Each structure stands twice: as C-alpha cells, then as structure tokens.
Amino acid sequence: MxxxxxxxxxxxxxxxxxxxxxxxxxxxxxxxxxxxxxxxxxxxxxxxxxxxxxxxxxxxxxxxxxxxxxxxxxxxxxxxxxxxxxxxxxxxxxxxxxxxxxxxxxxxxxxxxxxxxxxxxxxxxxxxxxxxxxxxxxxxxxxxxxxxxxxxxxxxxxxxxxxxxxxxxxxxxxxxxxxxxxxxxxxxxxxxxxxxxxxxxxxxxxxxxxxxxxxxxxxxxxxxxxxxxxxxxxxxxxxxxxxxDARPSDEPKEGDGDNIVYARELLSWNLRSSQLVVVSACDTALGDIGVTSTVRGLPLALSVAGARRTLWTVERVDDAATMQLMARFYGNLFDAGISYADAFIKTKREAWAGKIGGFPAALTSAYILFEH
Known part of the structure; x- marks a missing residue:
C-alpha cells in the first residue's frame, strides 16, 4: 500500500x-x-x-x-x-x-x-x-x-x-x-x-x-x-x-499534526512537574487486547515522561457523567485539602452511594488512578 x-x-x-x-x-x-x-x-x-x-x-x-x-x-x-x-x-x-x-x-x-x-x-x-x-x-x-x-x-x-x-x-x-x-x-x-x-x-x-x-x-x-x-x-x-493501521508517510512524532497520540510520542515529553494527568475519555487505559497491554501502553508512557499520577478509564464512559464525577473529584481534592488518592477514594465512595447527581453508580469502577 x-x-x-x-x-x-x-x-x-x-x-x-x-x-x-x-x-x-x-x-x-x-x-x-x-x-x-x-x-x-x-x-x-x-x-x-x-x-x-x-x-x-x-x-x-x-x-x-x-x-x-x-x-x-x-x-x-x-x-x-x-x-x-x-x-x-x-x-x-x-x-x-x-x-x-x-x-x-x-x-x-x-x-x-x-x-x-x-x-x-x-x-x-x-x-x-x-x-x-x-x-x-x-x-x-x-x-x-x-x-x-x-x-x-x-x-x-x-x-x-x-x-x-x-x-x-x-x-x-x-x-x-x-x-x-x-x-x-x-x-x-x-x-x-x-x-x-x-x-x-x-x-x-x-x-x-x-x-x-x-x-x-x-x-x-x-x-x-x-x-x-x-x-x-x-x-x-x-x-x-x-x-x-493506515501507513503514514513518516513515522509518528510529536508535533506531526496527525491528532493521534502514541505511547512512543509521550516518552519524549517532560511531565516531571505534573502532579496529575487526567485522560478521562473512553477506554483510555486500555491498549490492544493482550495480557500486558494496559500497563505497557499510555499509562506507562506518561509515568516514564515524569507524571506523578494519572487518571484513566477502563470502560466506555458517558461524557456528562464523567463531567459530574470529575467536578466532585476536584472539589474533594481542593476543598477538603486531602491527598489525590484520598480524594479519589472519597469521590468513588460517594459515587457508589449515589451521592453524585447525574452519575450512575454502576459506572464508578470504570475510573482508575495510578500513583507512579
């Protein structure tokens, strides 16, 4: 081709x-x-x-x-x-x-x-x-x-x-x-x-x-x-x-304008000052089907690039529901003055309990937080 x-x-x-x-x-x-x-x-x-x-x-x-x-x-x-x-x-x-x-x-x-x-x-x-x-x-x-x-x-x-x-x-x-x-x-x-x-x-x-x-x-x-x-x-x-799977004219590289992020592109980024990177679209933590695909894909690449924490999804998620969950997460993080991990756990407990309006409790397990 x-x-x-x-x-x-x-x-x-x-x-x-x-x-x-x-x-x-x-x-x-x-x-x-x-x-x-x-x-x-x-x-x-x-x-x-x-x-x-x-x-x-x-x-x-x-x-x-x-x-x-x-x-x-x-x-x-x-x-x-x-x-x-x-x-x-x-x-x-x-x-x-x-x-x-x-x-x-x-x-x-x-x-x-x-x-x-x-x-x-x-x-x-x-x-x-x-x-x-x-x-x-x-x-x-x-x-x-x-x-x-x-x-x-x-x-x-x-x-x-x-x-x-x-x-x-x-x-x-x-x-x-x-x-x-x-x-x-x-x-x-x-x-x-x-x-x-x-x-x-x-x-x-x-x-x-x-x-x-x-x-x-x-x-x-x-x-x-x-x-x-x-x-x-x-x-x-x-x-x-x-x-x-289409074959581009050149190997993908940062700034190539193709609007697609590859794990190998992220490896060259400098994210050492980033306390948290949120990638909350559908299935963002998942790569191709395989035993190690999840841990060796984008989450690992962002970790190597220096991100201290990353928040991902492992299922399809609803945009409006995600907005409600993230708003509550940021509120818990900044208003309560607790750690990222504690704020995330608190948010998920509230979600499971049905305390976040517009967010279905069954979707709670779709979100994961990595501490690198």
Missing part, C-alpha cells in the same frame, strides 16, 4: 455535504434539509438553472408541504403530478416531483411506500433528473429496498449506482469511492452491518492505494460515527482501528 500523510482533525470530522446522507444516517434536520431542497430546485420545462424564472406552482406546493413536515400532503400532491397530463407536459418536472416524493417518504420513514411507488419508475426518473439528484434518488431506492427486506435488490441497485458513477468519473475517482462508501452506509442502515463493513473496508483499501489521505481519514471519522450508531461500539472500533 502507498504511504499517506495524515490530515488534520478538522478534515477527519468534516461531514460530506450530501442531502442523501441525512436519510442514510437516519439524522434528519427538516428545517435545513427542506430549505436546501427548495433553494436548489432544478431547471424545469427546458429552463436552465441560471435563469431567474419562477418554479411551477405545483412543484412549489409540494416543497411547501415538505417544509411544513406534512409528508402525507406532499405524497398526495406528488402522486397527482407523476401520473397523467402533468408528466406528459413536462417529464423533467415530473421527475423532480418523484424525487421530492422520495425525500418526503424518507423523512416520514415510509420506506415501503417509497419502494412500491417509485421502483417501477426508476429508469425514467433517473434519466430526466440532473446528475446529482439522479445519484441521490438511486441511493434512496437502494436504501428503501434494504429497509423493506430486499437485500438482493438492494445490492443490485447499489452495484448499478457505483458502476454508473465509475463509468462517468473513473473507477478510482473521488466520486466513485464516495459512492462505494455511500453504498456501505445504505447497507448499514438496513441492518446489514457485516456486509456494510466489508464494502466500507474495500473502499478504504482503494483510497489507501490511491494515496488519498484526506479522503481516507475523513471517511474513517464519518464511518466510525455511523457504525457506532447503527452497529455498536465494537464495529466502530474496527473502523477506527483501520484508520490507525
């Missing part, structure tokens, strides 16, 4: 600006989504998008219904447009109406209606839509097939979608690789996590071979979040581990 330079953290976390991602991720921001839908209406009736002309009132009525989250009304209005005289008069406008119907059904979660109404019209709708909306429409159909228990049909639609973009943009293009990732998300939201993971990793392998670090790490960041939501923590960990 070709070596890649890691991009900054902002690049990893920035979401792809695609309307279809709302449907595939299951996260709908209706006000924003429908505003974008209305602002970017396509050319209709032979007009170009640059011409300052009003959209057809029938189309505006559908968009208004979607903006108001009245998806039943949007469906009724759209069905009247995609059949009959309107479709004959202006097939491109009718295709856009079908696209709006797919969006309305997606927002409403009516995947069966989406599939039943539009699968037979797919070829003509895709032909008459602009390219971006045609791609989104094809993905929504595939998503509907997967969510309604048609895995073979979903795979067929996804493969055709990716192949069409590959013919248009090239098999190794950014557009094609993004299409492969979108296909994985479609399978993921259809509760086909194992198949989705294989498809995702195939796309990541291609990105790594292309040497496209920005696209690779951006995808890892987004995919990790999606897999955590739809397939659970262990699946997300495998995605993030795939990112860590």
């Amino acid at each position: 070709s070596k890649m330079a890691r991009p900054g953290f902002a690049a990893i976390r920035s979401p792809r600006a695609r309307m279809v991602a709302l449907g595939l991720a299951g996260v709908l921001v209706l006000t924003l989504g429908t505003a974008v839908l209305a602002e970017q209406a396509p050319a209709i009736g032979g007009q170009t998008s640059g011409q300052a002309t009003s959209r057809l009132p029938e189309i505006q009525a559908v968009e208004t219904a979607i903006r108001k989250s009245d998806f039943a009304d949007a469906r009724q209005k759209t069905l009247a447009l995609i059949d009959g005289d309107f479709a004959k008069r202006d097939p491109k406008a009718a295709a856009y109406a079908a696209y709006l119907l797919a969006q309305a059904d997606m927002y409403a979660g009516h995947w069966q209606d989406l599939y039943d109404t539009l699968i037979g019209r797919a070829d003509s709708v895709i032909r008459d839509l602009d390219q971006r909306r045609a791609d989104e429409f094809a993905l929504l159909l595939a998503d509907a097939a997967g969510r309604t228990g048609r895995p073979d049909e979903q795979d067929k639609l996804l493969d055709l979608h990716v192949e069409a973009i590959a013919r248009r943009s090239g098999p190794g293009s950014e557009q094609t690789l993004n299409a492969r990732v979108d296909a994985a998300y479609s399978q993921l939201t259809a509760k086909r996590a194992d198949i989705a993971e294989k498809r995702l990793f195939s796309a990541l392998n291609a990105m790594e071979l292309n040497g496209d670090a920005d696209q690779f790490f951006k995808t890892v960041g987004q995919a990790g979040d999606h897999f955590n939501r739809f397939a659970g923590f262990e699946a997300a960990q495998r995605v993030f581990q795939r990112g860590l």
Whole structure:
C-alpha cells in the first residue's frame, strides 16, 4: 500500500455535504434539509438553472408541504403530478416531483411506500433528473429496498449506482469511492452491518492505494460515527482501528499534526512537574487486547515522561457523567485539602452511594488512578 500523510482533525470530522446522507444516517434536520431542497430546485420545462424564472406552482406546493413536515400532503400532491397530463407536459418536472416524493417518504420513514411507488419508475426518473439528484434518488431506492427486506435488490441497485458513477468519473475517482462508501452506509442502515463493513473496508483499501489521505481519514471519522450508531461500539472500533493501521508517510512524532497520540510520542515529553494527568475519555487505559497491554501502553508512557499520577478509564464512559464525577473529584481534592488518592477514594465512595447527581453508580469502577 502507498504511504499517506495524515490530515488534520478538522478534515477527519468534516461531514460530506450530501442531502442523501441525512436519510442514510437516519439524522434528519427538516428545517435545513427542506430549505436546501427548495433553494436548489432544478431547471424545469427546458429552463436552465441560471435563469431567474419562477418554479411551477405545483412543484412549489409540494416543497411547501415538505417544509411544513406534512409528508402525507406532499405524497398526495406528488402522486397527482407523476401520473397523467402533468408528466406528459413536462417529464423533467415530473421527475423532480418523484424525487421530492422520495425525500418526503424518507423523512416520514415510509420506506415501503417509497419502494412500491417509485421502483417501477426508476429508469425514467433517473434519466430526466440532473446528475446529482439522479445519484441521490438511486441511493434512496437502494436504501428503501434494504429497509423493506430486499437485500438482493438492494445490492443490485447499489452495484448499478457505483458502476454508473465509475463509468462517468473513473473507477478510482473521488466520486466513485464516495459512492462505494455511500453504498456501505445504505447497507448499514438496513441492518446489514457485516456486509456494510466489508464494502466500507474495500473502499478504504482503494483510497489507501490511491494515496488519498484526506479522503481516507475523513471517511474513517464519518464511518466510525455511523457504525457506532447503527452497529455498536465494537464495529466502530474496527473502523477506527483501520484508520490507525493506515501507513503514514513518516513515522509518528510529536508535533506531526496527525491528532493521534502514541505511547512512543509521550516518552519524549517532560511531565516531571505534573502532579496529575487526567485522560478521562473512553477506554483510555486500555491498549490492544493482550495480557500486558494496559500497563505497557499510555499509562506507562506518561509515568516514564515524569507524571506523578494519572487518571484513566477502563470502560466506555458517558461524557456528562464523567463531567459530574470529575467536578466532585476536584472539589474533594481542593476543598477538603486531602491527598489525590484520598480524594479519589472519597469521590468513588460517594459515587457508589449515589451521592453524585447525574452519575450512575454502576459506572464508578470504570475510573482508575495510578500513583507512579
């Protein structure tokens, strides 16, 4: 595999600006989504998008219904447009109406209606839509097939979608690789996590071979979040581990801007004046699975670097709960004037007793304090 330079953290976390991602991720921001839908209406009736002309009132009525989250009304209005005289008069406008119907059904979660109404019209709708909306429409159909228990049909639609973009943009293009990732998300939201993971990793392998670090790490960041939501923590960990296993252009070193901390980087730090280092995210004391991984990883590295004490977690922890626990710990430490160890023990006893608001007692054992 070709070596890649890691991009900054902002690049990893920035979401792809695609309307279809709302449907595939299951996260709908209706006000924003429908505003974008209305602002970017396509050319209709032979007009170009640059011409300052009003959209057809029938189309505006559908968009208004979607903006108001009245998806039943949007469906009724759209069905009247995609059949009959309107479709004959202006097939491109009718295709856009079908696209709006797919969006309305997606927002409403009516995947069966989406599939039943539009699968037979797919070829003509895709032909008459602009390219971006045609791609989104094809993905929504595939998503509907997967969510309604048609895995073979979903795979067929996804493969055709990716192949069409590959013919248009090239098999190794950014557009094609993004299409492969979108296909994985479609399978993921259809509760086909194992198949989705294989498809995702195939796309990541291609990105790594292309040497496209920005696209690779951006995808890892987004995919990790999606897999955590739809397939659970262990699946997300495998995605993030795939990112860590990628081969950077240079050996990691302090200040390399890769936003990843390695134990070997910490060994060169000077923490001799640090009384306490807190690393309270999820599983921070744990390394790879192994007998000695916990004691030879980051805790040992910080000890060698000179830290007197370190506070870690050995399980997944909740952000809000951790904030409450740490606030109590610091309060005990400074207000009571006791040692770090005694303050930590006092805090954990209070947590076990249910005396820390917003903190579940069962989470207490997740936090550990090392005295070096």
